[in-house]
Amino acid sequence: EAGVVQSPRYKIIEKKQPVAFWCNPISGHNTLYWYLQNLGQGPELLIRYENEEAVDDSQLPKDRFSAERLKGVDSTLKIQPAELGDSAVYLCASSLGGVGFGTGELFFGEGSRLTVL
Amino acid sequence: GDSVTQMEGPVTLSEEAFLTINCTYTATGYPSLFWYVQYPGEGLQLLLKATKADDKGSNKGFEATYRKETTSFHLEKGSVQVSDSAVYFCALSEYGNKLVFGAGTILRVKS
Numbered sequence: 001e002a003g004v005v006q007s008p009r010y011k012i013i014e015k016k017q018p019v020a021f022w023c024n025p026i027s028g029h030n031t032l033y034w035y036l037q038n039l040g041q042g043p044e045l046l047i048r049y050e051n052e053e054a055v056d057d058s059q060l061p062k063d064r065f066s067a068e069r070l071k072g073v074d075s076t077l078k079i080q081p082a083e084l085g086d087s088a089v090y091l092c093a094s095s096l097g098g099v100g101f102g103t104g105e106l107f108f109g110e111g112s113r114l115t116v117l
Numbered sequence: 118g119d120s121v122t123q124m125e126g127p128v129t130l131s132e133e134a135f136l137t138i139n140c141t142y143t144a145t146g147y148p149s150l151f152w153y154v155q156y157p158g159e160g161l162q163l164l165l166k167a168t169k170a171d172d173k174g175s176n177k178g179f180e181a182t183y184r185k186e187t188t189s190f191h192l193e194k195g196s197v198q199v200s201d202s203a204v205y206f207c208a209l210s211e212y213g214n215k216l217v218f219g220a221g222t223i224l225r226v227k228s
Contacts, residue, residue: 033215042121042206042219045215105166
């Protein structure tokens with residue numbers, strides 16, 4: 001079974017440029033998460049989807065960040081314009097239902113590392 | 118709000134040494150507790166979990182016991198191997214909707 005797939009793995013851009021990250025969750029997983037991981041810190045939730053609906057986007061900086069999950073499968077996270085402080089790893093995860101459902105296990109992709117110059 | 122505090126790393130041990138990584142949490146209710154591990158070049162993966170007080174989670178020789186009285190979930194292993202070198206994250210989920218992670222602890226095991 002294929003795991004969570006993210007692309008690109010690495011991205012280097014100049015500040016004020018746009019960037020987009022793509023995530024393909026495990027087949028059948030209706031819950032999808034985007035997490036932000038700064039260097040030396042734990043992941044922090046940006047947005048959670050239940051199917052195509054964003055049910056928790058309270059930590060998403062909506063002035064420059066946007067996300068979508070068309071048809072409840074793949075998801076894209078966009079930053080426009082990027083700032084120096086956005087340099088981090090962006091993690092995508094999926095699960096069968098929320099954390100409290102079933103095993104409570106989230107399956108993570110390898111992440112997309114962004115460097116803003 | 119909910120939070121998780123882990124001991125700072127890196128933790129450097131010789132092979133076959135005993136491992137403890139401390140984790141304490143703050144939550145308003147009774148959360149589920151998790152340890153996730155991130156091996157070099159890989160995504161985070163669930164190592165073990167406990168859903169109520171006094172539960173013990175275990176996997177791959179690692180153990181952690183949910184201690185409500187001390188709000189702790191310390192990770193232990195009796196004999197570490199070089200292959201255990203990774204970053205370990207303690208996490209909680211209080212309402213079943215998201216994971217709140219600690220900062221992570223780097224473990225380095227030398228042969």
